[in-house]
Amino acid sequence: MKALVIPGKNRPLEWRDVDDLRAGPGEAIVKVHAAALNHRDVWIQRGQYAGLRYPIVVGSDGAGVVASLGTDTDGDVDPVARGSALAWIGKEVILDPALHWGENPAFQDPTGFGVLGLPDDGTLAEYVKIPVRNLVEKPAHLSFVEASALPLAGATAYRALITRARLCPGERVLITGVGGGVALFAMQMAIAVGAKVFVTSGSDEKLASALSMGANGGVNYKHTAWVEALRSIAGGFDVILDGAVGDSMSDLLDLALPGARLVIYGATRGNPSNVVVRRIFWKQLNILGSTMADPKDFRAMVSFVSKHGIKPVVDKVYLPQEGEAAFRRLEEGLQFGKIVVEMH
Numbered sequence: 001m002k003a004l005v006i007p008g009k010n011r012p013l014e015w016r017d018v019d020d021l022r023a024g025p026g027e028a029i030v031k032v033h034a035a036a037l038n039h040r041d042v043w044i045q046r047g048q049y050a051g052l053r054y055p056i057v058v059g060s061d062g063a064g065v066v067a068s069l070g071t072d073t074d075g076d077v078d079p080v081a082r083g084s085a086l087a088w089i090g091k092e093v094i095l096d097p098a099l100h101w102g103e104n105p106a107f108q109d110p111t112g113f114g115v116l117g118l119p120d121d122g123t124l125a126e127y128v129k130i131p132v133r134n135l136v137e138k139p140a141h142l143s144f145v146e147a148s149a150l151p152l153a154g155a156t157a158y159r160a161l162i163t164r165a166r167l168c169p170g171e172r173v174l175i176t177g178v179g180g181g182v183a184l185f186a187m188q189m190a191i192a193v194g195a196k197v198f199v200t201s202g203s204d205e206k207l208a209s210a211l212s213m214g215a216n217g218g219v220n221y222k223h224t225a226w227v228e229a230l231r232s233i234a235g236g237f238d239v240i241l242d243g244a245v246g247d248s249m250s251d252l253l254d255l256a257l258p259g260a261r262l263v264i265y266g267a268t269r270g271n272p273s274n275v276v277v278r279r280i281f282w283k284q285l286n287i288l289g290s291t292m293a294d295p296k297d298f299r300a301m302v303s304f305v306s307k308h309g310i311k312p313v314v315d316k317v318y319l320p321q322e323g324e325a326a327f328r329r330l331e332e333g334l335q336f337g338k339i340v341v342e343m344h
Helices: 039-045 144-148 151-164 181-193 204-212 226-234 246-255 277-282 295-308 320-331
Strands: 002-005 014-017 027-036 063-069 092-095 127-131 135-137 172-175 196-201 217-220 237-242 256-264 286-289 314-318 338-342
Touching: 002 320, 014 320, 027 144, 027 151, 039 320, 063 144, 092 144, 135 295, 144 314, 144 338, 151 181, 151 237, 151 256, 151 295, 172 181, 172 226, 181 196, 181 295, 196 204, 196 226, 204 217, 217 226, 226 246, 237 246, 246 256, 246 277, 314 320, 320 338
Parallel strands: 172 196, 172 237, 196 217, 237 256, 256 286, 314 338
Antiparallel strands: 002 014, 027 063, 027 127, 027 338, 063 092, 092 135
């Protein structure tokens, strides 16, 4: 089979022949129709991720058709699933990229947990191997391209916003960095819940797109008075969702209403150096961490998306031979939505 391979640190991707896959007990081989990119894929290419190995086929997000199962797979079925594992053959599926979450739904296993795409080869290939328990039926209203954009970012957004923050109808929520996959899914989910949704971005074009999708307001965080602008249109926020942190953390604490929930799902701008801790205890704020989703949350996310007819925003679709160009678009932050590579 063919796959997009990162041959070494800072090396361009190569679309080349690799060994065919063979499923073991409890595993499935999925013919990948489309695979979406995440920032971790670029970080792996740049050598900025833990547990690196090369060559590697990255990719955590994918949608396709189950091609085959390993021997003795029939008895290894997630309790949520119905019927024989053999019934998966030929089904259209999306893949839960969280491997070996562990027994506690509150947090991933500190030692056994992994993410599809490193150290195990991922979805940027004609076929991928994954545990049967990580198969989920593709929502009928989504194409393969749309469905491939859903798993990692959709699960992260759902767990952060619905499970951790427990967003309620009518609440004011601030979602930072709209345009990225998690932030866009969170915005769509918050609108579906019935919250009043406000966003930030460094791009006026992305803000305009978010407003056209139903956001109540937004500001450009590159403007000097962005905090005051947000306060003037929203007053303050019951829930804040952030994946950047950095020194803007202090501003978010300032914008939080008393008793608010601030959910952090990433730290692309690094650690804050200027946090005013008094704001946390005096306002009785709830600072929550969140990453990915346990199997129950993943399936709940898929059901939520199906119920509300949510369609992932796809920025651009590439051919496998254009993989390097797709990675560079993601690295440069040009996208609004998910970048997808169509494999078949």
